[in-house]
Amino acid sequence: MADPLLISGFSMSSSVERYNHRVTEPKWQSYWTDKRCFESHEDPGKPKYYVLEMFPYPSGRIHMGHVRNYTMGDVIARFRRAAGYNVLHPMGWDAFGMPAENAAIERGVHPKSWTYENIATMRKQLKSMGLSLDWSREFATCDPEYYQHEQAMFIDFLAAGLVERKSSKVNWDPVDHTVLANEQVIDGRGWRSGALVEQRELSQWFLKISDFSEELLKALDTLENWPEKVRLMQRNWIGRSEGLLLRWQLKHAPKGIDELEIYTTRPDTLFGASFMAVAPDHPLAKAAAEKNEALAAFCEECRRMGTSVAAIESAEKKGFDTGIKAVHPFDPSWEVPVYVANFILMDYGTGAIFGCPAHDQRDMDFARKYGLPVLPVVGPREANAASAAATDKAYDGDGVMINSRFLDGLTPEAAFDEVANRLEKAALNGKPLARRKVNFRLRDWGVSRQRYWGCPIPVIHCKACGIVPVPKQDLPVRLPDDAKFDKPGNPLVHHPTWKHVHCPKCNAAAERETDTFDTFIDSSWYYARFASPHAGEPVDAKAGRYWLPVDQYIGGIEHAILHLLYSRFYARAMERTGHFNVSEPFASLFTQGMVIHETFRTHGGDWVLPSDAIEKDGAWVHAQSGETLTVGGVEKMSKSKKNVVDPDTIIESFGADTARWFMLSDTPPERDIEWTENGARGAWRQSQRFWRLVNEAAGHAPGAHGPKGLPLRRATHRTIAAITDDLSSLRFNRAIARIYELATALEEALPQAAADQSVAAAVRESADAFTLLFAPMMPHLAEECWAVLGHTTPVVATAWPVADPELTRVDEVTIAVQVNGKRRDEIRVAKGATREQLEPIVLNLDAVKRALDGKPVSKFIVVPDRIVNLVCAG
């Protein structure tokens, strides 16, 4: 990495000494810490502003993605603080999770010490960035002081009926004796052990997020300051559908089963039904399989296929005819065959469907494969009824009902209602044949993990009393420090004493729950804990009312669904159990782009670190070996491709301000930003330029304003207004472009300042404003500049500059003059010039005369203060 301080030496053209970030940055960081500049306190007299960036997982060291994320948050925090808000800007650690446990297994380091050591390293790194964080509120989710509240709330949720224990299928690694997340199953094998993953039924804890499906969906409409993309993703994830539960009478079914309930969103297509299909785990399938070996084998095959990746590969629809028949609800003489099919999911709807091939592509594929009838029942409005039958393409558009007896001629929508109304009134086995049902794709949240490094689930299993919550006075249930990681499986299960306890109810010997919580629970309420991180309850009522919700939340798009949806649910669950008073935790959400970088490889295909790649005569070579390198694509920084740049190195050689400035310049914050060395050097040069500029301006005293200083004053105040606007809406790249414009204006005015007192006064005013305007982005440089300008209170205690409306007012405007929509000239006129005033000026312009070429003007369009367009024939 280039070191600008070393390259540049020390002789400079101007008398100003070079700005040295290595001295200045630590100096101001200690100042801010010593004066406790960023510690927040509730102040009902001031408007509050809570800025939060998604807290980091303490993986070891910070990466450039953190630098970008935390810089954006810091700019907002500093800007809002200067603008008079009481700002809360905290930081903590999402500290539970698998990597810590993996480190324990692989290297024998205890997860606890691994985690806290990483936190210490990363805290130091974050501090070197000069972030305006309230470190007094810091916590890690693995602190018992934090997770005890999580446990207490779980007990409250249990009492409130928000928790359920049920059996669920999981990916089980038979070698590691552990449950795997879907993304840990690669080609049907455990990612670590390589063993074939089995599907196992385990009793697990679930949080009943599905109780809130409708509300979580509806409230998305109120989140106007969330990206539309995220709201849409959540909408799709929740997946609301309106349909009908419909029971069909069965013939030739196994004993004790005489009907099949299905779920459909298209009851209008009922007369197009040609088969029924049930999931391989459906009770009907299981019952039928008992007396049918071939069917049993088929179901078993489907079950094995169920394991993630393999299932997606074989998109082929397969079924097995059970021989059972279902009777059509509107025609006792009409029977359709019942299949077991591999594409039917047991946990959606009722795990059973009726197939209407003409209007559903999956059903069509299935019908063609097994030679089942295809009868179109919805026709495009004008087409004739029979035409659709011959194709293999299902029609799912709107149209008009055909081949459907009493529904013929209706729209599908009206037919839906007609079918629903009739079947709701009809009866089968003494109950209505059908009822309307709103269904959701969203399922309950399984929170049990068979792991050590997580928050223990505070319940006790007693043979006599069943499940007994740990009494609150016994919390926290602490993780034992002396766990061993030498055997596969959950160390909490193997621990000699930890799980053996007495039942709180009957005092008999009992066992602790050895599962721990999904770490998404930890991050589902940490934002609330920051309001009162030392309170005896999860959230202090007064502090919560004051600080919550988060005004601006910033993080990666990868959390668009799970983390953000769980947090929204958690807020509601906490609200219901009296811990909280807001249902939506994040008023505004911003999702920032990734940091990307060029990739380098040797001819052998090995990835090479950018710091080992040097440019030589237009080609890239390896710094040590001299081997020629190929330059690959620009991709997300990742350890595997080695295209990473270490924040420590950047901060050491260029300074935190330069790194921050780079992260905000040029690229809009929501897009991916490419880290380039040239860009970083450019940012560094600009910081030096600002330093020199302010130093030169500092030689001029403030004073009375006069006409000669007016242009610079106008530029200054217009910039204040524009940047205030840009920062309010997170358009950092535009704010920076405007700062450059002001720097240029200031630079141009400086030479005249010695000769004219009013220019000097304007320069001085401009330099002050300029410094305050870039301060949120480059806070250390700004403090140093501010001191040079003679101020005795620091920038962090100085109010944001306010634009004088007198000076932002525009008196004269440039109007473009077009002929037939083409720009021919431009004129400067007084603001608000009328058509009558403009017409003679415009018609007299040479360029206009040339363009008109003597032709008469047929239309004279005036857009006040913007444009004039002359329309002429020909």
Add this chain to the structure above:
RNA sequence: GCGGGCGUGGCGGAAUGGUAGACGCUACGGACUUAAAAUCCGUUGGAGGAAACUCCGUGAGGGUUCGAGUCCCUCCGCCCGCACCA
């Protein structure tokens, strides 16, 4: 397959339906210097022209409009999300 987004100079990107390319990076030329670095000045969408200036130009084609990067339709390309959800 379904849903969403995006295509503007060598590059990152500006642009309430109203002067396309602000601002920055790169590159090139020049000044300063013994030299370099740093700094400063200039040029930098394409074509033509000595210049004034003219023509073309926002993925392609069409449309609406006095006027389209922006709105509408069709197509091409790239990116992202969901993926048997009945």
